[in-house]
Structure formats: structure tokens, C-alpha cells
Amino acid sequence: MVFKELLNFRLKDISYKRVLSSMCTVPHPLAVKAHIMFLETNLGDPGIFVGTWELERELIKMLGKLLHNEKAAGYICSGGTEANIQGIRAARNLKRAKKPNIVIPKSAHFSFEKIGDLLAVEIRRVGLDEEYRVDVGEVEKAIDENTVAIVGIAGTTELGQVDPIDELSKIAIEKDVPLHVDAAFGGLVLPFLERKIPFDFELEGVTSITLDPHKMGMATIPAGGILFRDESFLKLLEVETPYLTTKYQFTLTxxxxxxxxxxxxxxxxxxxxxxxxxxxxxxxxNTNYLVEKMGEIGYEPVIEPIMNVVAFKTERAEKIKEELYKRGWVISTIREPKAIRMVVMPHVTKEMIDEFVEELKKI
Ligand SMILES: Cc1ncc(COP(=O)(O)O)c(C=O)c1O
Structure with a gap:
């Protein structure tokens, strides 16, 4: 039977019960039910899937409201990579420089490497301060007449750190450059934290935001999100679609x-x-619990966790990661400083943390 065959492949996958490295998680039961209801839908042809298209507009409105902008426009895409591509593509098309460049923090996700290659924009990576936030002075210095966008990260992949988006916003206004905020992870964490950290459209200079429901939104994969300050940015992405039910398409796929x-x-x-x-x-x-338990065996976090991403300093990071993987546990590492990194997603429980720490002690 083909399903037995499928199951055999599936059983080789590592269960989320042993995964501390991923920014994705087990989808919420509500997500699974909704996913099944919409299995055959194709938003590439909205004239056919009229209701699904309307639902997407409602969702964007909901996300816009969360990000302090009811006029926000955008769509649900394949993930943070596509959202970042589209954010920068719109900015590049808006500014149309001869030799376009973008200024991004060293801590930016590797999707920006792809962006440089795909969109033929020069990537200017600037340094971080001692708390691993982008150095705004360096950002200012790196901007020139060919800069088509600056980028701030709200929830860095490695440390969950948030760049000073308010200061970047001021620079963006002063220099008249679009500011793209990569909140792929943090976009569905920051609005729900007790401590308020400004990162969204509330800040005047912010023109676009990446926010992925398939990360902390517990949606089924794929569900990334790109939101722009207003609809005019979508126009910058449009192509004609002669044989479809609609005339134009602003999506990448x-x-x-x-x-x-x-x-x-x-x-x-x-x-x-x-x-x-x-x-x-x-x-x-649970993140604080992990920090406490790791502290008991001598591990110190690189920074006090802002969100549910945490890294612990160790020169043996790569070795530890390999050893844990052999034992069925998945964590990740960061390069600067050398550290092991964990993401405490909704599938991570205190019991799982206890088991993990016991395993780590054996290495
Ligand atoms: C900050 C940030 N941006 C973008 C991405 C890319 O997202 P995706 O893997 O959904 O394309 C990630 C992935 O972890 C991320 O952490």
C-alpha cells in the first residue's frame, strides 16, 4: 500500500518532541481543521476563489490592526524569505537607483543573501552593538544616494533580539529611504509581550513588515506574511495576468x-x-525555565532573552550540537559568539526541557 510506504518515510522525520532549533511548530488544532477545509484553493486565481480571497483581505486587516495600521496591504506567502524578497523588491522599484544597495544588520537572516542575488542589489551589512542590536551610527554612515532600503530585525533568528526600530525609523524619514522590518518571528510575539517594544507601522518610517503566521502563529506551512504601509506599494509589484480571472498580480508565486x-x-x-x-x-x-536549568549546569545566556529564543555561550557549540543530534535531539548553533541556540516554541514543555537538560549533562 502506498500509505504504508508514505508512513515509513514520515516515521524517519524527527518528532517536534525533540526539536529545540525550529521556528516552526506543531500546527494548532484550529489551524489543522481550517487547512483541510481549504485544501483545493488556489489564490493565484482569485476570481475563482472569491471567498478565499475575501478571507485573505480580512486576515490582512486583522494583522494590520495588530501592527497599528488598518490601511496595511499585503498577502500571505510562502514564508519569511518570500516576504523579505517582496518587501525589498517594492522598495527597489520605488527608488529605482542606478546601482541599488540596501543596508542591513549583520544579524539579518540569510534570505537577504538570496535577495542580493535575485534583485541585483548590493547588500551592505553593518555591525551590531554589544547587545547584538544594529549600530544605528553605522547604518547612517552606510546610506548613500543609491540606498533603496534599510532593514531592521524585530526578533533576530539567532538571539531573538530587536533592533532599535524607532531610531531606524527616524533615519528612514530623514534620509527618505524605505524601512523594511523583518518581524518574521517577532511579529507574532512582540504584540503579546508585557514589555512593549515599538517595531511596527506605529513608527512613521516603517514601510513594510515581514510577519510569518507559520512561526509563532501556529498556522500550517506555508504561511508567511508581507504587509505594506498602504496599497500603493502593491502597485510596484504588479504584472499583467492576461489569461486569469483578474488583470494583475502582485504576488511572487x-x-x-x-x-x-x-x-x-x-x-x-x-x-x-x-x-x-x-x-x-x-x-x-518556559524560556526562563530553560535559562534557569541551563544555569544550574553552568551555561550562561548570550543576552537575557527578549523573546522565546535563547543562546548559551560555549566554545564546544558544534560538538554539542552533533552529539545531541546523534542522540535524537535537535538544537542549533550561532557563530558570533560561539553558542548553542534554542527556540522555545509552543510544543516545548517543562518536561521536555528537563529531559533535554538530562541528556545534555551526559555529553
Ligand atoms: C528573522 C527571519 N526572517 C526570515 C526568515 C525566513 O523565513 P522562512 O524560512 O519562512 O522563509 C526567518 C527564518 O527563520 C527568520 O528568522
Missing amino acids: GTRPGTGVASSYAVLKGLGFEGMKRIVKKCME
């Missing part, structure tokens, strides 16, 4: 699933702001 839209909507609407707050609170409690 043609055929694209409605499942991510439905599953993201189901989770956010179903749980509401308070429900999301409870989930983020639990993740933060």
Missing part, C-alpha cells in the same frame, strides 16, 4: 495555497488577542 490564510485566520480569530497572549506568556515562562 503564481499558484499559491489558501490553506495558510485559512489556518492563520482560524488561530488568530479563534484564540483572539488574549489567547495569543497566554501562549506567548507560556513560551516565555
Whole structure:
């Protein structure tokens, strides 16, 4: 039977019960139910999937509201990589420089390497301060007449750190350069934290934001998100689509699933702001628990965790990661400083942390 064959492959995958490295998680039951309802939808042809298209507009409105901008425009895409590509593509098309460059922090995700290659923009990586936030002085110095965008990260992949987006916003306004905020991870964490850290459209200079429901939004994969300050940015991405039910398309991919839209909507609407707050609170409690347990065996965090991403200093990072992998556990490492890194997603429980620490002690 083909399903037995499929199951054999699937069983080779590592269960989330042993995964501390991923920014994705087990989808929420609400997401799974919604996903199944929308299995055959294709948002590449919105004239056919009229209801799914309307649902996507509702979801964007909901996310816009969360990000302090009811006029926000955008769509649900394949993930943070596509969202970052589209954010920078719109900025590049807006400014149209001869030799375009973008200024990004050293801590930016590797998707920006792809962006440099795909969009033929020069990537100017600038340094960080001692807390691993972008050095705004360096950003200012790196900007010139060919700079088409500056980028700030709200929830860095390696440390969960948030760049001073308010200061970047001031620079963006002063220099008249679009500011793209990569909140792929932090976009669905920061609004639900007790401590308020400004990062979104509330700041005048912010023109676009990446925010992925398939990370902390517990939606089914794929569900990334790109939001722009207003609809005019979508126009910069449009191409004509002569043989479809609609005339223009601003998305990067043609055929694209409605499942991510439905599953993201189901989770956010179903749980509401308070429900999301409870989930983020639990993740933060578990992050602090992990820090405490790691402290007991001599590991110190690189920075005090801002969100549910934490790295612990060790010169043996690579070796530890390999040893754990052999034992069925998945963590990751960061390069600067040498450290092991964990992401405390909703599937990570205190029991799982206890088991993990016991395993780590043996290495
Ligand atoms: C900050 C940030 N941006 C972008 C991405 C890329 O997202 P995706 O893997 O969904 O393309 C990630 C992935 O972890 C990320 O952490």
C-alpha cells in the first residue's frame, strides 16, 4: 500500500518532541481543521476563489490592526524569505537607483543573501552593538544616494533580539529611504509581550513588515506574511495576468495555497488577542525555565532573552550540537559568539526541557 510506504518515510522525520532549533511548530488544532477545509484553493486565481480571497483581505486587516495600521496591504506567502524578497523588491522599484544597495544588520537572516542575488542589489551589512542590536551610527554612515532600503530585525533568528526600530525609523524619514522590518518571528510575539517594544507601522518610517503566521502563529506551512504601509506599494509589484480571472498580480508565486490564510485566520480569530497572549506568556515562562536549568549546569545566556529564543555561550557549540543530534535531539548553533541556540516554541514543555537538560549533562 502506498500509505504504508508514505508512513515509513514520515516515521524517519524527527518528532517536534525533540526539536529545540525550529521556528516552526506543531500546527494548532484550529489551524489543522481550517487547512483541510481549504485544501483545493488556489489564490493565484482569485476570481475563482472569491471567498478565499475575501478571507485573505480580512486576515490582512486583522494583522494590520495588530501592527497599528488598518490601511496595511499585503498577502500571505510562502514564508519569511518570500516576504523579505517582496518587501525589498517594492522598495527597489520605488527608488529605482542606478546601482541599488540596501543596508542591513549583520544579524539579518540569510534570505537577504538570496535577495542580493535575485534583485541585483548590493547588500551592505553593518555591525551590531554589544547587545547584538544594529549600530544605528553605522547604518547612517552606510546610506548613500543609491540606498533603496534599510532593514531592521524585530526578533533576530539567532538571539531573538530587536533592533532599535524607532531610531531606524527616524533615519528612514530623514534620509527618505524605505524601512523594511523583518518581524518574521517577532511579529507574532512582540504584540503579546508585557514589555512593549515599538517595531511596527506605529513608527512613521516603517514601510513594510515581514510577519510569518507559520512561526509563532501556529498556522500550517506555508504561511508567511508581507504587509505594506498602504496599497500603493502593491502597485510596484504588479504584472499583467492576461489569461486569469483578474488583470494583475502582485504576488511572487503564481499558484499559491489558501490553506495558510485559512489556518492563520482560524488561530488568530479563534484564540483572539488574549489567547495569543497566554501562549506567548507560556513560551516565555518556559524560556526562563530553560535559562534557569541551563544555569544550574553552568551555561550562561548570550543576552537575557527578549523573546522565546535563547543562546548559551560555549566554545564546544558544534560538538554539542552533533552529539545531541546523534542522540535524537535537535538544537542549533550561532557563530558570533560561539553558542548553542534554542527556540522555545509552543510544543516545548517543562518536561521536555528537563529531559533535554538530562541528556545534555551526559555529553
Ligand atoms: C528573522 C527571519 N526572517 C526570515 C526568515 C525566513 O523565513 P522562512 O524560512 O519562512 O522563509 C526567518 C527564518 O527563520 C527568520 O528568522
